[in-house]
Amino acid sequence: MAEQERVRVEPAPGPPLLASRLTPAVPPEPVVARPRLLRRLDEGSRGPVTLVAAPAGWGKTTLLASWVRLGGAPPDVEPGATVPDSGDLSVSSADEPVTAWMSVEAGDDSDRLWAYLAAALRSAIGLAQDGPVPDRPPRPDQLEALAATLAAADRPVLLILDDLHRVADPAALTGLEFLLRHAGGRLRLVVGARAGLHLPLHRLRLAGELTEIGPDKLAFTDDEVADLLTAHAAPLPATAVRRLRERTGGWPAALRIAALAVRGQPDPERWVGQFGGDQPEIAGYLHEEVLATLDPAEEDLLRRTALVDTVCADLAEALTGRADAGQALADLAGTGGLLHREGSRPPWYRCESLLADLLRADLARLPADERHELHARAADWYAGAGRPADGLRHALAAGRWDLAGDLFVAHWPELARYDREPVHAPAPAPPPAEVIRADPEVALACAAERAYAGDLPAAVGHLRAAAGYAAGLPVPRRDRFLRLVTALELTVARLDDDRAEVRAAAGRLLRTRPPQATPTRVPNAAPTGLTGSAPTTGGGGAADDLDLRAFTGTALGLGELADGALPTARFVRARAAAREAGRPRTELVGASRAALLLAVRGELRAAEQAARDALGLPSGRGWSGRLDCGYAYLALAVVALLRDQPEEATANLALARPAFDVTESWAGAAVGDDWPVAAGGEPVAAAVAALCRAQLCRDSGDPAAGQRLLVQARESLADRPSAAELTNLLRAAEAELRAVRGDLDSARELLDGVTDEETDPVLAVTLAKVQLLAGDAAAERTLPDWLAPAASAWPLPVRLDAGLLDAVLAERAGDRRRAGRILEQTLDLAGPQGCRRAFTHAEPPVRDLLAAHLDAGTAHFALVSDLVRGAGQSTAGPAAGPRGTLDEPLTERELTILRYLQSILSNVEIASELSLSVNTVKTHVRNIYRKLDATRRREAVRRARELRLI
Numbered sequence: 001m002a003e004q005e006r007v008r009v010e011p012a013p014g015p016p017l018l019a020s021r022l023t024p025a026v027p028p029e030p031v032v033a034r035p036r037l038l039r040r041l042d043e044g045s046r047g048p049v050t051l052v053a054a055p056a057g058w059g060k061t062t063l064l065a066s067w068v069r070l071g072g073a074p075p076d077v078e079p080g081a082t083v084p085d086s087g088d089l090s091v092s093s094a095d096e097p098v099t100a101w102m103s104v105e106a107g108d109d110s111d112r113l114w115a116y117l118a119a120a121l122r123s124a125i126g127l128a129q130d131g132p133v134p135d136r137p138p139r140p141d142q143l144e145a146l147a148a149t150l151a152a153a154d155r156p157v158l159l160i161l162d163d164l165h166r167v168a169d170p171a172a173l174t175g176l177e178f179l180l181r182h183a184g185g186r187l188r189l190v191v192g193a194r195a196g197l198h199l200p201l202h203r204l205r206l207a208g209e210l211t212e213i214g215p216d217k218l219a220f221t222d223d224e225v226a227d228l229l230t231a232h233a234a235p236l237p238a239t240a241v242r243r244l245r246e247r248t249g250g251w252p253a254a255l256r257i258a259a260l261a262v263r264g265q266p267d268p269e270r271w272v273g274q275f276g277g278d279q280p281e282i283a284g285y286l287h288e289e290v291l292a293t294l295d296p297a298e299e300d301l302l303r304r305t306a307l308v309d310t311v312c313a314d315l316a317e318a319l320t321g322r323a324d325a326g327q328a329l330a331d332l333a334g335t336g337g338l339l340h341r342e343g344s345r346p347p348w349y350r351c352e353s354l355l356a357d358l359l360r361a362d363l364a365r366l367p368a369d370e371r372h373e374l375h376a377r378a379a380d381w382y383a384g385a386g387r388p389a390d391g392l393r394h395a396l397a398a399g400r401w402d403l404a405g406d407l408f409v410a411h412w413p414e415l416a417r418y419d420r421e422p423v424h425a426p427a428p429a430p431p432p433a434e435v436i437r438a439d440p441e442v443a444l445a446c447a448a449e450r451a452y453a454g455d456l457p458a459a460v461g462h463l464r465a466a467a468g469y470a471a472g473l474p475v476p477r478r479d480r481f482l483r484l485v486t487a488l489e490l491t492v493a494r495l496d497d498d499r500a501e502v503r504a505a506a507g508r509l510l511r512t513r514p515p516q517a518t519p520t521r522v523p524n525a526a527p528t529g530l531t532g533s534a535p536t537t538g539g540g541g542a543a544d545d546l547d548l549r550a551f552t553g554t555a556l557g558l559g560e561l562a563d564g565a566l567p568t569a570r571f572v573r574a575r576a577a578a579r580e581a582g583r584p585r586t587e588l589v590g591a592s593r594a595a596l597l598l599a600v601r602g603e604l605r606a607a608e609q610a611a612r613d614a615l616g617l618p619s620g621r622g623w624s625g626r627l628d629c630g631y632a633y634l635a636l637a638v639v640a641l642l643r644d645q646p647e648e649a650t651a652n653l654a655l656a657r658p659a660f661d662v663t664e665s666w667a668g669a670a671v672g673d674d675w676p677v678a679a680g681g682e683p684v685a686a687a688v689a690a691l692c693r694a695q696l697c698r699d700s701g702d703p704a705a706g707q708r709l710l711v712q713a714r715e716s717l718a719d720r721p722s723a724a725e726l727t728n729l730l731r732a733a734e735a736e737l738r739a740v741r742g743d744l745d746s747a748r749e750l751l752d753g754v755t756d757e758e759t760d761p762v763l764a765v766t767l768a769k770v771q772l773l774a775g776d777a778a779a780e781r782t783l784p785d786w787l788a789p790a791a792s793a794w795p796l797p798v799r800l801d802a803g804l805l806d807a808v809l810a811e812r813a814g815d816r817r818r819a820g821r822i823l824e825q826t827l828d829l830a831g832p833q834g835c836r837r838a839f840t841h842a843e844p845p846v847r848d849l850l851a852a853h854l855d856a857g858t859a860h861f862a863l864v865s866d867l868v869r870g871a872g873q874s875t876a877g878p879a880a881g882p883r884g885t886l887d888e889p890l891t892e893r894e895l896t897i898l899r900y901l902q903s904i905l906s907n908v909e910i911a912s913e914l915s916l917s918v919n920t921v922k923t924h925v926r927n928i929y930r931k932l933d934a935t936r937r938r939e940a941v942r943r944a945r946e947l948r949l950i
Helices: 035-044 060-070 110-125 140-151 170-182 201-206 222-231 238-248 252-262 268-273 280-293 296-305 313-320 325-332 353-364 368-384 388-398 401-415 433-438 441-452 456-467 475-495 499-510 541-562 568-581 584-601 604-615 626-642 646-660 683-699 703-716 724-740 744-750 761-773 789-793 796-812 816-833 844-856 861-870 892-900 907-914 918-932 937-946
Strands: 049-053 098-103 157-162 187-193 210-213 339-342 348-351
Touching: 035 049, 035 060, 035 210, 035 918, 049 060, 060 157, 060 187, 098 110, 110 140, 110 157, 110 170, 140 170, 170 187, 201 210, 210 918, 222 238, 222 252, 238 252, 238 268, 238 353, 252 268, 252 280, 280 353, 296 313, 296 325, 296 348, 296 353, 313 325, 313 368, 325 339, 348 353, 353 368, 368 388, 368 401, 388 401, 388 441, 401 441, 401 475, 401 541, 401 584, 433 441, 441 456, 441 475, 456 475, 475 499, 475 541, 499 541, 541 568, 541 584, 541 683, 568 584, 584 604, 584 626, 584 683, 604 626, 604 816, 626 646, 626 683, 646 683, 646 892, 683 703, 683 724, 703 724, 724 744, 724 761, 744 761, 761 796, 796 816, 796 844, 816 844, 816 861, 844 861, 892 907, 892 918, 892 937, 907 918, 918 937
Parallel strands: 049 187, 049 210, 098 157, 157 187
Antiparallel strands: 339 348
């Protein structure tokens, strides 16, 4: 939007009009310019309707006024710059729209609303007082005349309506909707509003004519928070800035209040650490500007559901007794934005952080019996919904000691924390001594709850309190009790990073296995779904054994991963045991980690199945799942890379990234950008991501960037005691990238010492590659025997590289028949897994061998034909099965967006990931639906999978 023409208010008959309502508001100083939002308004205002919708205090008016006064998003506006109050709305080009502004006030009925609309539109299109703009509720003929005038205007009219939600009568806006539809695209609306907007948003959204800017976009980023604090002369260190942004959710009003308050604090960082919605300044604003706008029933529902972190319709009904709780939640999560809807089916909602603080403070002032009743309702619901961790927490808070003990004994493997994300759960009151004497398992339940919350000292205290009662228990119960004590000791040791005690506790726990225990059944092909069967009750030996092996295997595997090892078999076995035992939470952890490790080994079908199973776990089970999904998406990225689907690999890397980003600093990073090598304390995931991204950098013509990533990843593993295998994979990949750049000498130096039989085969194969490129006859001696029985344990990509290298060496030796046999054996290995990258990115001799092999005859004719056509270049198609045919094929960009449609990302989030405008994404989505003959996302994805497009 260029600078716009100043609005002039013409005198009109009837009550006088306020000029202040027809000019942009003056934003409060200082205002931080936000170029990303200004650009989004520029893009949206080229379409019919742009909606800036959020609750009070989200900066809607400030953003719109700043945008108009700046004349759009000029290229010289940098983050942190204050907004000049130019007040100049003149038009610099006949192609740009002329702007009209109107602030809506409460009580604007049809007469008053149209009086102001008439004044704004007259000024915008330069009409005289008696022109065809009605200043009363318009008749149809008047609307048609005005629509015709707008359609014939020299420039489009950009009408900004601030606080349009204040119009309570839907009929008042029917004329505006008519103009929008019949003005030939010459009327464009930019609307600022809260909830309750009377415009046909669903129709506009479906037609792709609506650009939306909600709280997720209006929320301040870390950089914008830092700029705001600096503008208020209250700068803070980066850690405190991030903490403040997290606590406020980026809410502009709360940030401005905090910026004003922090200046007078003797210890600003400590003050930020204690900042919350129950502080007087924030609480007052929330009561006056947010809660005061709700009716009592809505406020009561918000307060009662604030007892839990996330809420669904059934849980809200249990807490409130309201049969319409689901609809009420949906309404509060609409344009009002008081609740955030999570991407799940059925929908779950999360309250704004500061508002939740305030509501929980209100709950804390309720009488104890009322609070206990609410906790008891929550405990019963969670116990019945298969969410034992949440049920246990609320059972203890309600004083339901019997339920707490029963939940712990029946579900102890599912009550262990498998990640390090903070839970922030306050400690419930301890059980009375007489309860512990009668039922010491309740003390173990308290220990499990505290360990889950990350309060390890309290967990240890409860364990010690329980241990003194073991001797008085009868033998069968005592054996079970001591086993549960050991399981909790293992959990505490793992959360405390005491690896030696983890191994010792796991050993003690496994020694309690029943003598008749049988091995876990590990399926050849993992079945779909992760729901599992219900765990066997009654303390049966087989069920106990499955729990022990699933629990200890998962704990030991996580410890080995943290040390940098690749314990594939351990996670596969633990996952299988968890499935047999009906422990879906434990199975999810095993499936997601096994998926990544299987992908690294080249077992692509099993990896893909495990990853899809992990991602297909029913949502809303009360588990974070964030890290598990990250591992699953990263596994799919590796699978796609090895199948030579670079765009799909890139898309899955983008989906995986947030799970490992503890600072959220990776958002929007390109493939070659530096990611935090620690990856939230997941070194194996970080290293595998570096391997994947380095290959994508090579594909894009920037092997130097890939080399830097690999060096950084190797350095990050230097202190990991079990990272030799992973370090060698990184070292080999780095040497190959050096060779690709023509730096054969440094590639050899990196592989120096790779000569003896104990050498990791990946290093030996890579050295042989480098030697072959350098014309060194030692390549044949260096290449290990890739057909030996021991070679079956190598990762598949290493075996394929060795086989192709062996075939090239045979061809150079003049033994063409042997070269063909070797190539056929290599194809036999690659075909079932759909592993193509080793062929398509091989050196020219391999491409020549493939072409000759096609003429000589092969059992893999279709695969070799495809490889010959695509050798030396990436292919976006899937590895297995032929791609279906469409009357009108999808473009590469549409294929990329189609892959994103498999995720829970919205169109806005997809646009952000791909650096596109949301309207562009919507256009591509509409084209995808049309070409696939689909009407919605799920149907399009199903159809695309049937055609093997994804």
